[in-house]
């Protein structure tokens with residue numbers, strides 16, 4: 001095997017977070033190994049495949065045509081009453097991509113930059129000496145490897161085990177995890193091929209929402225992200241599809257996807273001596289829409305720069321690496337925390353409250369809220385509705 005027994009940095013998991021971190025570290029001239037337990041990077045997908053243009057760490061690489069399935073220019077948001085709010089986002093807001101291709105493309109970019117990437121290689125443990133993480137144990141086929149590293153990075157997604165093995169407690173609260181379930185379907189009735197469609201309502205989606213993300217030619221990801229419901233995400237999705245013959249009577253299921261989505265539990269501390277965590281493994285996700293590719297890759301770039309500097313200075317202590325905490329909280333964390341608080345407010349709304357909001361909010365207001373910017377539209381409504389004001393008092 002080409003896998004060596006010593007690197008500057010070992011990264012666990014070749015999702016978008018791991019690949020972008022590996023690419024930047026390799027560009028800094030470091031010896032990097034990016035290890036992925038699955039036999040094919042990106043497969044199976046666990047994603048609605050919505051990639052916003054704001055995910056600049058991915059977009060600026062020049063996403064190839066074969067990765068892009070459908071350009072998107074906005075969304076249609078449906079309140080429980082069926083009342084719709086159209087969110088127009090200019091000529092181009094992003095893409096629905098082929099995630100299996102995107103993840104591979106990002107791994108190719110990491111490899112091109114000089115990182116060594118290896119699939120079907122599961123990291124089973126970390127090695128700790130003198131209170132420093134100094135390497136990992138990994139398994140490829142039936143062979144065990146001991147790989148030394150100055151820094152180990154856990155980019156192992158929502159099912160992350162590596163941070164805990166290193167001694168960083170990343171266990172999330174049940175209330176801050178959503179279950180995602182999705183069918184990729186063909187022959188779906190698509191209203192506007194350039195718009196994502198989002199459907200809200202306690203009956204149909206519990207505290208979350210259902211989505212149709214078009215992939216062109218009547219193909220779409222039809223899914224749900226929800227939590228704390230009596231029915232499972234799969235049950236809710238199947239029941240909703242049954243209840244909408246206008247959209248799905250001719251549709252077929254091409255693929256079944258499931259996965260957890262962290263929608264809260266941002267970590268104050270993401271580093272230890274010789275160790276850091278990034279992406280879903282660090283709960284770096286937008287708590288309202290559940291998108292994490294943008295967050296994992298922005299954080300990956302920040303982390304790579306901090307780790308490169310720490311290695312150059314020969315100091316990979318928790319104190320040196322904690323610059324990543326500071327920079328990430330300044331750049332993304334504080335915004336994501338506001339988004340989480342807004343999600344907690346939305347969790348408490350009844351269908352009537354949501355219908356009322358849909359009557360009063362513009363598409364622009366919704367967009368600002370999802371980004372964690374100033375909640376102008378929401379404030380307008382809250383002033384008129386004292387009951388909502390009470391529910392939202394922690395936002396103010």
Ligand SMILES: Cc1cc2nc3c(=O)[nH]c(=O)nc-3n(C[C@H](O)[C@H](O)[C@H](O)COP(=O)(O)OP(=O)(O)OC[C@H]3O[C@@H](n4cnc5c(N)ncnc54)[C@H](O)[C@@H]3O)c2cc1C
Nearest residue numbers: 013015016017037048049050123157180259279280292293
């Ligand atoms: C149903 C659903 C829909 C979603 N829709 C969207 C969307 O439309 N847009 C969006 O931006 N986000 C979406 N997300 C979230 C998005 O998929 C994640 O936020 C994103 O993949 C996070 O990237 P990551 O690199 O942190 O982790 P991941 O992409 O999860 O990558 C982690 C990798 O680590 C590997 N790994 C785990 N343990 C080990 C180990 N011990 N050794 C080696 N490898 C290991 C895994 O196999 C995996 O490949 C969705 C999620 C779900 C579940």
